[in-house]
Amino acid sequence: MRTVTIADVARRAGVAVSTVSYVLSGKRAISATTTQRVMDSVRALGYHPNAGARALASKRSNVIALVLPLRAGMHLPVLMRFATSVVTTARQFDHDVLLMTADEGPDGLRRVAASALVDGLVLMDVEIHDPRVPLLREMGEPSVLIGFPADPSGLTCVDLDFTRAGAVCAEHLAALGHREIALLGAPRVVYRRGTGYAERTMEGFLEGGRVGGLTTVAWPCEEGFDEVSATVASLLERHPGLSGLVVHNEAAVGHVLGALRALGRRVPEDVSVVAICPDDVAERASPPLTSVPIPADDVGRQAVRLLMTKLEGGTVPDSTLLEPHVTIRQSTRPRAADPAPG
Amino acid sequence: MRTVTIADVARRAGVAVSTVSYVLSGKRAISATTTQRVMDSVRALGYHPNAGARALASKRSNVIALVLPLRAGMHLPVLMRFATSVVTTARQFDHDVLLMTADEGPDGLRRVAASALVDGLVLMDVEIHDPRVPLLREMGEPSVLIGFPADPSGLTCVDLDFTRAGAVCAEHLAALGHREIALLGAPRVVYRRGTGYAERTMEGFLEGGRVGGLTTVAWPCEEGFDEVSATVASLLERHPGLSGLVVHNEAAVGHVLGALRALGRRVPEDVSVVAICPDDVAERASPPLTSVPIPADDVGRQAVRLLMTKLEGGTVPDSTLLEPHVTIRQSTRPRAADPAPG
DNA sequence: GCGGGGTGTCGAAGCGCTTCGACAAGCTAC
């Protein structure tokens, strides 16, 4: 069973090869009757253009690369959601997605670009000082970054507006009447690495609290159960009036709840908890957590759309920030009235 | 900056284009000095073969497809681990990975195969009655399945040996002196769907318990906190002597622990718990769980190796089962002595 | 009735690579 080529389609339809090509691409006007005959032929033969030949002749592979970092501490489910949303959106633009991991290093990017395997790149989880960024500028390959490097100028970056996310959490707690709130963030190493989103969340949280006239404090938070317990315990000890907690650390969320329970603080009766985390984590916690989810689908979709615009020669904004939203579940409630004095 | 072609490399090295090709592919003997000159030229020019041209001429794209299901209830982190292990292994064989999701349906498989976009397929999370399976047989495209359909004959399938996994859990508990144990499995719908691994785990568990002379019981388990609580409560009520629990349901694991706690049963003092789940889930639970992890890396690696063997014309076994292993953490311990009578 | 401006279609020239057959040169064995 030889594979069907465009010549077979043309022969069967009684037209030239180029005519078939034009029918399929729409790049020249073709009469309705010819179009009809060609399309019938295509369907009858089950024709699919050979990707290699097409790429060779047109200089477009109709494939984009999705570059995953896979550094330690990445949250896999979110990554996966990004990935599927990127694939789905790319297919809507008639593109496929090549999956790359960072362990091939920058050479991998060079390779796929130089070999014309892909038309453009979507890079996930970009850091403040990301080694891929200078390479990207140098290669001049169309690309979109998910996350923000230190200097995004001349690049195209998409992400959740983490500054707003931090602020929105503080605002939610403020609106419920809480006066003293804390942020439990990522492990110290994440801040040291300069991951951007962690810092931005913290800034937004502190600023949001300040604007609302609240007392705020922000601590990093390691991920083991014992560390989390110790952190939570000393936090409550130093801030006895604390009644609102924002947790921006998926791995620690469960332990935080466990620690609070162990310390005799009920959620949400004694302490309201807001998490910045994927929905599945928030939903599986007990009680289910009020949270600001990371809109992985939107981010992925946006990233691909921007890339497609660039591939078609359009211009796009350097930076696209998505607005965060609070999903209210069962871990937050208005602050309990102060116990009557005396 | 025009892209570098094989002709440029040949000119600079003072040889014919075909010679460069043979140096790069190793398909004909080339003298050491010529090889040297060519490789110098390749490096000096930063040459990367054009993927499309290569695919067109050689009829091999050096790309494999990774087909994700994305059905509801899939555990994303494990999927992601499979995916990265597939990518890493594929690169070792000089192949790239095209990421496909099932929402394009079977046509997607047809498309990538017919367009020669990929040389072969790795399909994840195959079900007992998977619609992709007949299509696969029909297309005759080289492929490897992760998971087992009802009739794996003529296909190549890889997976964890779930029957053994269930048995191994029972054996571990038996070795610790437990006499009455239960399996909390997947939600009812998963069994109804005929997912294979769920049934096989259950069978292995029951058989393993039987061989060890234990009293065993296996229940499905829904995933919400309230359902889990109710299930655990009625399980303990009906089986007061129960001291060992196997949980094969990642989403429910946390809730099971919460429910036991709420019922005043300590883990592991009163009840030993073994989970069949990814390591990250087991590690994040409190206490960290003794578990049988799903060796996603191994499975992914095996799948790609098998596919590569097939692509090179080799023959491979229809079925490859990976041996499960118990990772001991803090949720299991020898059964407490029966309280002294009277 | 004829020039001019669409329309619709065709043929052919590549795109950059692999691979086949040919062949020159250097061996070996007698």
Place this chain on the structure above:
DNA sequence: GTAGCTTGTCGAAGCGCTTCGACACCCCGC
């Protein structure tokens, strides 16, 4: 010395597609 191998290299023919320029043909206006 020569027949018969190897070994190393080359030229050319595609692979299946896109795209450019050419060219009929038809309809319009004058």
